[in-house]
Amino acid sequence: MTKFMLLMNMDGGNCDVPMLEWDKADMDAHLKHLSDGLERLRQSGELVEVNGLTWPKHAKVVRANGVSAPVLTDGPYAESKEVLAGYTMIDVESEERALEIAAEQSAAPGPGGVPLEQPIEVRRVMDSDGDLEDY
Amino acid sequence: MATSKTTDEHFEDLLRELTPQVLGAVVRWSGDFAAAEDAVQEALLAAATTWPRDGRPDNPKAWLIQTASRRFIDEVRQQQARRRREERAALREVPLGEVEEYDDTLRLLFLCCHPELTPASAIALTLRAVGGLTTAEIATAYLVPEATMAQRISRAKSKLKGASFELSADPDRLRNVLHVLYLMFNEGYTSTSGPELHRSDLSSEAIRLTRAVRAQLPEDGQVTGLLALMLLTDARRAARTGPRGELIPLAEQDRSLWNHDYITEGVALAVEAFDTPPLGEYQLQAAIAALHDEVDRAEETDWPQILALYGLLENLSGNPMVKLNRAIAAAMVDGPDAGLKLLEPLDAELAGHHRLDATRGHLYEMRGDRETAAEHFRAAARATTSLPERDYLMGKAASLS
Numbered sequence: 068m069t070k071f072m073l074l075m076n077m078d079g080g081n082c083d084v085p086m087l088e089w090d091k092a093d094m095d096a097h098l099k100h101l102s103d104g105l106e107r108l109r110q111s112g113e114l115v116e117v118n119g120l121t122w123p124k125h126a127k128v129v130r131a132n133g134v135s136a137p138v139l140t141d142g143p144y145a146e147s148k149e150v151l152a153g154y155t156m157i158d159v160e161s162e163e164r165a166l167e168i169a170a171e172q173s174a175a176p177g178p179g180g181v182p183l184e185q186p187i188e189v190r191r192v193m194d195s196d197g198d199l200e201d202y
Numbered sequence: 203m204a205t206s207k208t209t210d211e212h213f214e215d216l217l218r219e220l221t222p223q224v225l226g227a228v229v230r231w232s233g234d235f236a237a238a239e240d241a242v243q244e245a246l247l248a249a250a251t252t253w254p255r256d257g258r259p260d261n262p263k264a265w266l267i268q269t270a271s272r273r274f275i276d277e278v279r280q281q282q283a284r285r286r287r288e289e290r291a292a293l294r295e296v297p298l299g300e301v302e303e304y305d306d307t308l309r310l311l312f313l314c315c316h317p318e319l320t321p322a323s324a325i326a327l328t329l330r331a332v333g334g335l336t337t338a339e340i341a342t343a344y345l346v347p348e349a350t351m352a353q354r355i356s357r358a359k360s361k362l363k364g365a366s367f368e369l370s371a372d373p374d375r376l377r378n379v380l381h382v383l384y385l386m387f388n389e390g391y392t393s394t395s396g397p398e399l400h401r402s403d404l405s406s407e408a409i410r411l412t413r414a415v416r417a418q419l420p421e422d423g424q425v426t427g428l429l430a431l432m433l434l435t436d437a438r439r440a441a442r443t444g445p446r447g448e449l450i451p452l453a454e455q456d457r458s459l460w461n462h463d464y465i466t467e468g469v470a471l472a473v474e475a476f477d478t479p480p481l482g483e484y485q486l487q488a489a490i491a492a493l494h495d496e497v498d499r500a501e502e503t504d505w506p507q508i509l510a511l512y513g514l515l516e517n518l519s520g521n522p523m524v525k526l527n528r529a530i531a532a533a534m535v536d537g538p539d540a541g542l543k544l545l546e547p548l549d550a551e552l553a554g555h556h557r558l559d560a561t562r563g564h565l566y567e568m569r570g571d572r573e574t575a576a577e578h579f580r581a582a583a584r585a586t587t588s589l590p591e592r593d594y595l596m597g598k599a600a601s602l603s
Contacts, residue, residue: 112353
């Protein structure tokens, strides 16, 4: 089994606008698609953890400053192309399976039931196996 | 270090040993894995409360089987929907007193390592049902939430509903059991996570279960070979990582840290297995491990013999890792150029695999071509998915450039 993190990215420029303007039915359908998918992962024993993140307006960026206190800025900025909306940690048989789950998430419907096709980034988690060949 | 055991520990050891046998007996008799497991859990609870009070029964195993069988029947009786089964179950003889001596632990192991299950499910179910680990312990070993592991185990169980609880004479079934045990061992052995994770328990568990299989099938060379391989590999555990969890390759390990009891036992088993045809992969791998383990200094390693054994292994298995190891052995016998030549055909099979670059790094280092070696180590570091391995490879690259 291998762990992967699925990163759900939203278009940064639209973060504050679109979802709030959706019909309730569209919103419900969108959330139902995602929560049904998560329930299937729970049932199959593949779900490790899932969290949605607060909107970018709550984000702070910290940079160490060797001279004084760390520098704190707001961000990411509205013009950022992609903003992380949430993540799912899964533990699956293969990368193929991880891609399949990501594709399902990406197909979540948007306004009018049209699939949103948000990009889902699939990242393999580093493991602790030191599989050094014992020659 | 031997310590005297308390009565409690003896009690726990006894239950740990008896549990799979009792579960096996109840599954065989009832044909219902999940319900049998519940009944056995209740019998164990009953034992934990009554034995310390009333003393241990003369035949603890029979007592547990009988208690679990009664619980099973009670459970069946409470389920109206299963009335017909109740009649069948109640009519059946509950085994009393002496249980037949063919080992139900082994049957249970065959069931848990059913080819229908993925290796990951088979390992989890085996640890739970045969090894007696709690779901929480297994979840910790795999770094997943307990609920996730519980779900996996219960799915594995329901997949086995109706599977035959017979010791299959089919050699493929035994091979599958041994493969699951081998993977279980490896998961424990290759993990360099902290001791608090008890990953190494997986290796101990795999060794314990393989011993149980061998007790039943002492004439089987594959089984003996696998047990030898596990002991000879596990013997090096304490030396393969340094104080910060960093990996230490075989040639650089402090051999005084090796477990010499395991080596003595493992070498004897490897010799025995090697003389038990047909010769399979486990026997050959155990023989190679024995050649590494039985010398006090890496320089004394009998590389010509290891090279010959990898040649035999390559004839048996198409595994590219075997070819890779043969290239290393060839380099040790005939020099790095011979090894590099043998690696060439692997470019297609192992394209981009970190192990191929890591091996080339070692061979170029042997040649004294430090710059090319460092390049390969860096490429390997980028390609590996393992944290300790990445650190090792970066360290190698840094030391050469």
